[in-house]
Amino acid sequence: MEFKTLLFEKDAGIGILTLNRPKQLNAINGEMLTELSNAMDNIAADDEVKVLIITGGEKVFAAGGDIAFMSGADSLTAESFIALCHQAFDKVANLEKPVIAAIAGMALGGGCELSLCCDIRICSENATFAQPEINLGIIPGAGGTQRLARLIGPGWCKYLTMLGDPIDADTALRLGLVAKVVPPDQLMTEAKKIAAKLAAKPPGALRVLKKAINYGMNVDLASGLAFEQKVFALLFSTQDQKEGMKAFMEKRKPVYKGR
Numbered sequence: 698m699e700f701k702t703l704l705f706e707k708d709a710g711i712g713i714l715t716l717n718r719p720k721q722l723n724a725i726n727g728e729m730l731t732e733l734s735n736a737m738d739n740i741a742a743d744d745e746v747k748v749l750i751i752t753g754g755e756k757v758f759a760a761g762g763d764i765a766f767m768s769g770a771d772s773l774t775a776e777s778f779i780a781l782c783h784q785a786f787d788k789v790a791n792l793e794k795p796v797i798a799a800i801a802g803m804a805l806g807g808g809c810e811l812s813l814c815c816d817i818r819i820c821s822e823n824a825t826f827a828q829p830e831i832n833l834g835i836i837p838g839a840g841g842t843q844r845l846a847r848l849i850g851p852g853w854c855k856y857l858t859m860l861g862d863p864i865d866a867d868t869a870l871r872l873g874l875v876a877k878v879v880p881p882d883q884l885m886t887e888a889k890k891i892a893a894k895l896a897a898k899p900p901g902a903l904r905v906l907k908k909a910i911n912y913g914m915n916v917d918l919a920s921g922l923a924f925e926q927k928v929f930a931l932l933f934s935t936q937d938q939k940e941g942m943k944a945f946m947e948k949r950k951p952v953y954k955g956r
């Protein structure tokens with residue numbers, strides 16, 4: 698896959714998608730969103746990619762939506778820009794494979810919101826997070842009032858979005874915004890370690906696990922529990938369930954085939 702604003706590589710079942718507008722601190726513009734959307738389609742269809750890591754490289758995750766572009770936008774332009782953004786970000790959130798955000802440096806505005814679409818977030822000790830849109834006369838538009846509130850609760854979400862101040866990596870860990878903080882030189886090693894573990898899990902079970910959690914966040918408890926029951930039972934028609942339990946009984950490691 699060749700892109701202007703993204704880099705993609707894959708190795709041993711792990712895809713790595715790197716935001717690549719370094720001069721603009723990976724600010725997210727329309728071109729990047731279109732490329733992200735296309736990349737997600739390709740990754741969804743690529744059986745060689747079992748797990749995806751999204752990163753911004755060593756210096757910055759992303760400094761948010763492209764302010765140079767937005768500064769000249771009217772409501773109509775903003776509407777189509779944010780629709781494009783949601784289309785691309787939803788593809789990340791709904792990818793039927795685990796997605797890890799590996800965050801170094803700043804994850805601001807739309808950058809932080811992109812990380813919220815990932816299943817697992819880890820960051821380096823130098824990472825900072827903010828939803829600073831209020832300081833620009835707007836509000837978060839790419840999930841910051843919704844995914845963030847669901848992840849860390851409405852209280853902390855309001856604190857972050859109303860003040861717009863950055864928080865450091867340890868605070869992000871305390872709030873549950875990230876699962877792990879590591880030294881900067883360990884970020885990609887750790888992300889790949891987690892990705893390799895996930896790549897060895899039964900992919901069908903991972904797929905419905907992600908679906909059940911995502912679905913449950915958007916519906917009432919009874920509907921979520923009903924969905925969980927259904928897919929739990931459904932997994933007993935897979936070869937991977939037979940293999941997983943047979944391997945346990947035989948005291949050996951399971952070998953999953955994704956069927």
Ligand code: CO8
Pocket residue numbers: 720721722724725726760761762763764765766779782803805806807808829830833836837838839
């Ligand atoms: N958009 C466009 N360009 C940017 C952005 C941005 N968000 N952030 C930085 N840049 C550019 C700068 O303009 C500068 O360009 P140039 O060299 O041509 O002047 C270059 O990147 C380097 O930036 P700085 O010189 O400012 O670097 P500093 O290290 O001094 O400061 C900061 C870094 C603190 C990150 C500072 O650049 C900053 O405050 N940036 C804006 C952060 C921000 O407010 N982000 C939120 C944007 S709004 C948003 O995300 C909502 C969008 C909702 C839709 C999301 C769609 C994806």
